Amino acid sequence: MANVLVFAEVRGGDLRKVALEAVTAARALAELSGGGSVHALLAGDAGIGKAAEALAQHGADAVLVLEHTGFAQYNPEALAATLAQKLGTGTYSYALFSATAQGRDLSPRVAAKCGVGLAADLTGFTVEGGTVVGQHFTMNGKVIATLALAGTPAILSVRPASFQPAAAPRPLVTEVVTAAADPLASRVKVVELKQGNTGKLDLNDAPVIVAGGRGLKAPEHFKLCEELADAFGNAAVGATRAVTDEGWRPHSDQIGQTGRNVSPTLYIAVGISGAIQHLAGMRTSKTIVAINKDKDAPIFKIADYGIVGDVFEVMPALTAAVKAAKAQG
Numbered sequence: 001m002a003n004v005l006v007f008a009e010v011r012g013g014d015l016r017k018v019a020l021e022a023v024t025a026a027r028a029l030a031e032l033s034g035g036g037s038v039h040a041l042l043a044g045d046a047g048i049g050k051a052a053e054a055l056a057q058h059g060a061d062a063v064l065v066l067e068h069t070g071f072a073q074y075n076p077e078a079l080a081a082t083l084a085q086k087l088g089t090g091t092y093s094y095a096l097f098s099a100t101a102q103g104r105d106l107s108p109r110v111a112a113k114c115g116v117g118l119a120a121d122l123t124g125f126t127v128e129g130g131t132v133v134g135q136h137f138t139m140n141g142k143v144i145a146t147l148a149l150a151g152t153p154a155i156l157s158v159r160p161a162s163f164q165p166a167a168a169p170r171p172l173v174t175e176v177v178t179a180a181a182d183p184l185a186s187r188v189k190v191v192e193l194k195q196g197n198t199g200k201l202d203l204n205d206a207p208v209i210v211a212g213g214r215g216l217k218a219p220e221h222f223k224l225c226e227e228l229a230d231a232f233g234n235a236a237v238g239a240t241r242a243v244t245d246e247g248w249r250p251h252s253d254q255i256g257q258t259g260r261n262v263s264p265t266l267y268i269a270v271g272i273s274g275a276i277q278h279l280a281g282m283r284t285s286k287t288i289v290a291i292n293k294d295k296d297a298p299i300f301k302i303a304d305y306g307i308v309g310d311v312f313e314v315m316p317a318l319t320a321a322v323k324a325a326k327a328q329g
């Protein structure tokens with residue numbers, strides 16, 4: 001039996017989808033360990049407690065609500081102190097984070113404070129004989145490393161979209177908690193939050209990503225990707241490094257080894273060759289569709305569906321087809 005402490009990520013006062021994924025993963029971990037409680041830490045400005053219900057609906061037995069103006073923005077020092085204090089009580093076998101920018105920053109801080117192990121960016125896990133065994137993509141996604149978490153407490157982070165939020169309703173139980181360090185005294189302050197990518201949805205929250213490459217020829221042709229994303233209604237637009245290096249799209253849109261790691265339900269690669277550094281950031285997508293005029297482009301090796309054709313012909317037709325399908329309901 002293992003109790004799990006999970007960090008519920010908030011941005012701009014709203015609970016992120018990755019928080020529900022993390023609670024779902026924490027619930028799975030507790031069940032695989034023979035049952036146990038899942039407690040979610042929910043920190044934010046006054047009023048953030050209203051998001052507790054969603055966490056309870058996805059399997060949190062209790063939500064530890066930490067409301068303070070000092071948590072209006074991400075506050076790594078005070079959060080790490082608070083999570084480390086909770087993990088140090090002996091109540092929890094595991095602390096679980098999303099492997100997002102926040103989680104990648106926060107989880108090693110907590111691990112260092114507690115002197116415990118961290119298995120980062122897992123795409124899945126099992127529990128074998130009481131030991132958590134997780135999968136982690138390495139070598140640009142060509143190798144899957146299997147990591148065993150020796151001993152407890154221990155920390156793990158899960159890659160966004162590796163776990164889909166699943167309903168596991170619990171009665172809403174909240175506990176008001178206080179920060180283990182003064183949030184206003186933090187030496188690290190977030191002074192500005194820039195939109196992570198140019199789309200309306202964050203790349204990590206979008207179930208569909210339409211990513212464009214150099215095959216689009218010019219920045220203005222990205223409107224083909226934007227129109228298809230709009231037709232889906234739940235899509236974000238990403239890009240290759242070739243494109244961001246050209247200044248066609250901001251660096252925050254870049255997917256790959258030196259960009260964002262994404263794992264959407266549907267990834268549409270538009271005029272992208274499929275260089276290994278690009279694949280490193282998107283190969284765990286559930287379904288991959290590639291559009292390229294070169295039938296030998298490497299992207300087709302990992303694509304579930306390939307369209308050999310000119311993006312300037314295929315994209316308008318695809319957008320029209322998605323719109324027509326949506327119109328039919």
Ligand SMILES: Cc1cc2nc3c(=O)[nH]c(=O)nc-3n(C[C@H](O)[C@H](O)[C@H](O)COP(=O)(O)OP(=O)(O)OC[C@H]3O[C@@H](n4cnc5c(N)ncnc54)[C@H](O)[C@@H]3O)c2cc1C
Pocket residue numbers: 212213214215216239240241242243254255256257258259260270271272273274275276277278281291292293294297309310311312
């Ligand atoms: C250390 C390092 C780190 C890197 N990190 C990243 C990273 O994080 N992310 C990343 O993406 N790259 C990264 N790269 C760069 C990577 O190696 C590739 O150069 C880059 O991904 C290529 O981008 P692309 O597919 O848009 O362009 P290209 O490789 O030029 O491919 C363009 C494709 O478009 C097709 N095409 C052309 N015209 C049309 C048309 N009209 N219709 C249909 N298809 C068409 C072509 O057939 C071609 O396959 C990195 C490289 C290095 C060395």
